[in-house]
Amino acid sequence: MEILNLITSDLLYDLARGPLVWISFLILILGTIYRTVKLFSFTRKKKNAWPVSLPKKKAPDGDTDKSAPLIPKWKFTVFGAHPVMISVSTVFHVILFIAPIFLLAHNIMLDEAVGFSLCSFPEKVTDYMTIVFLVCGLFFLLRRIFIARVRAISSVYDYIIWCITVAPFLTGFLSYYQVFDYKTMIILHMLSGELMLAAAPFTKIFHMVFFFFGRFVLVTQHTIGKGSRTW
Amino acid sequence: MVKGQRKPIDEITGALEKYSNVLNIGCGGCVSVCLAGGQKEVNLLNAELESIYKQNNISKKIEGFTVERQCNMQYLDELDDIAGGYDCLMSMACGAGVQYLAEKFPGKPVFPAINTVAIGIDREIGIYEEKCRACGECVLGYTGGICPVTRCAKGLFNGPCGGTNKGKCEISNDISCAWQDIYERLKGQNRLDDILKIKEPMEWKNQTQRTIIQEPYMKRYT
Amino acid sequence: MNEQKIVEIDTVKIKKRLKQRKAKMKMSLSVCARCTLCADSCFLFNNNNKDPKYMPSYKFINSIGRIYKRRGKVDRAALEKIREIVWKDCVLCTRCYCPFGIDIPDMIAFARSICREQGVYPTFED
């Protein structure tokens, strides 16, 4: 009961909607910058390792696949191998980013705080988005629990990160519908959201940056485009 | 490592024409590293073949399997229970792997899907460069680590010939003259004496099939 | 035959080696989302009834990942387990796929070199 009192206390409420928001955003931005700069600092610009001129022909034996019919190339990407996982993952990540940014309530608060706001989705849309997000999250959780290969490399840490990511959406959803005690929920929502923002640069959530770095900047077999840096 | 490149699709379909049940065998060794014959390429080639056969209303079963290395019997043994069900085998390994596979299954036709190109290096992902012709008598010690057998179009041992053209080979302005490069490197190392000596004619050791027994194993096999 | 000399594991040396490539390895280990999308790109995984121990991610998490987690303080038994993973379960064909572009083969190769330096490598008795 003590704890519940503390959570519902005005002090915590003020703290969570005041300084903690700014602190968590600061940690998110500075942390991300710090780790991104680090990424660049220990990789270096790729030098062309090949001779000045490469043979103009495709290869000594000229494998020209002109006669070959077009085979659907996407079948050999990760999407072809795991279409469900990739679809769910894409939806999950897209909602993770856009739903909070274009949520009406958030924008009203932003307007009150700094006198400026982004456009908002209708509340119904963000509502559905949240439901879809939670279903996706559930999919990830079940996958982690029931599929042997995922279970094999899962640890408590992975479940904690899962909780950190899903909690803001769940609590936000519950508070919007005033399920349970509204004030408790909204405080939990704020706290979990701030925790997620602050944790992002320093946990595996940092893959939000590394993904783009690894697939677009670093030179690997799976680089999209040419890539410009190597380890 | 060995570098290879996939054959043109027409040649592959031509080879498989008479067979209806094909097992395409990849190799996880060199040809996988050079993106020519690993699991991914097996899957790609099989899909390409399937779509061709489908287009032409030909019924053929094509399946794939990738072993660790086709140049070692231990890994080919994995195929014992699998290969029986197919009327021909296709290998995406280098020439050595294809031959060992054919030796393992002497009753089955084996077709190569890869042209073995070179012993080479990885310049970049997807760019591979020939470096060695396995002549069996390495001269790199006196040529500053640049191979005249591989890089000189004429394979000269006492170059550069009179055709060098501003540091390029006479046969193409895109190829740098191996002997010019040898000269520059040795000059930089103050080792020009090395190429002032006349290099005697080669004892070409790659004229017959070679077998090597490493010294510590001499006793075991002889 | 070539008896493998049983030597004391020099954890100081391991730590030093870890430090040399700390940035890349730690970053790679920390951003792995445990998504298992790398699994199917490993032909050993496919050839061995999709046994999770052949997943590229499993292999690096349990080799170099383990060494990092313990900050180099690993004993011989641990290194021998790692040896099994990095030599027996991986052929370094360098073909694993990672949605984030994590350089898995390099991590396996690094684990190999640490093991080798400590006198733990495949022997002829295997």
Add this chain to the structure above:
Amino acid sequence: MVRMASWAASIILVQEGLEPNFQMVCRDRNRLAMQSDIMGAYAHGIKNVLCLSGDHQQFGDHPQAKGVFDIDSMQLISVIKNMRDEGKFQGGAVIHEPPKMFIGAASNPFAEPLEWRAHRLAKKIEAGVDFVQTQCIYNMDIFREFVKQANDMGLLEKVYLLAGVTPMKSVGMAKYMQAKVPGMDVPDDLIKRLRGAGKGKVADEGIKIACEQIEEFKEMKGVAGVHLMAIEWEHKVPEIAERAKVLPRPKVE
């Protein structure tokens, strides 16, 4: 391009009472065929052999042919010298009637690296060459430098150097040689001079330049003679020789 075998053409020349220079390239024959040809040529009275690496097969109309290049020109010189002086084939077997060949080689003073060219000549001399024919000379500055370096190294006392002279037939030929022929150095000044000769007089100017060169070679220390290569202009050779005042031919024993 496929041409009549050099030994066959040489035999015809021997029959005509001339002294041919039998050319042999490493591109077409392995060491067995080369030694066998040397024996045959000598049996027919051919006494000079020019040892060349040979132009790469990619030039000409048989680019798919497999080049042999079993040994290189340097090694071929050694092989023939060993046949002549030691009476032994490269494999070690004894030759009962060793071919007394006068061994020649080519030298290109104009190919990079320039400072290495004299050293490569030194190697050929060490390998056993008796005479050397140079690439067609157009850049006299570089050639003078080359001869000076070779003289300083004491090379030209040990070998007969024949300076290569090819008169220019036209401006087009000069420009083609400048741009397309590997290992050829045609200075812009020369092209300008040819152009300046005016219509119908370019060929004559070309011959005039060649004669001036020959005059200089006559005086040049270390240059034993001239190798006149009137490419696709063979019928002009007597005229050029006359104008260069190198006739009559000196008697050689």
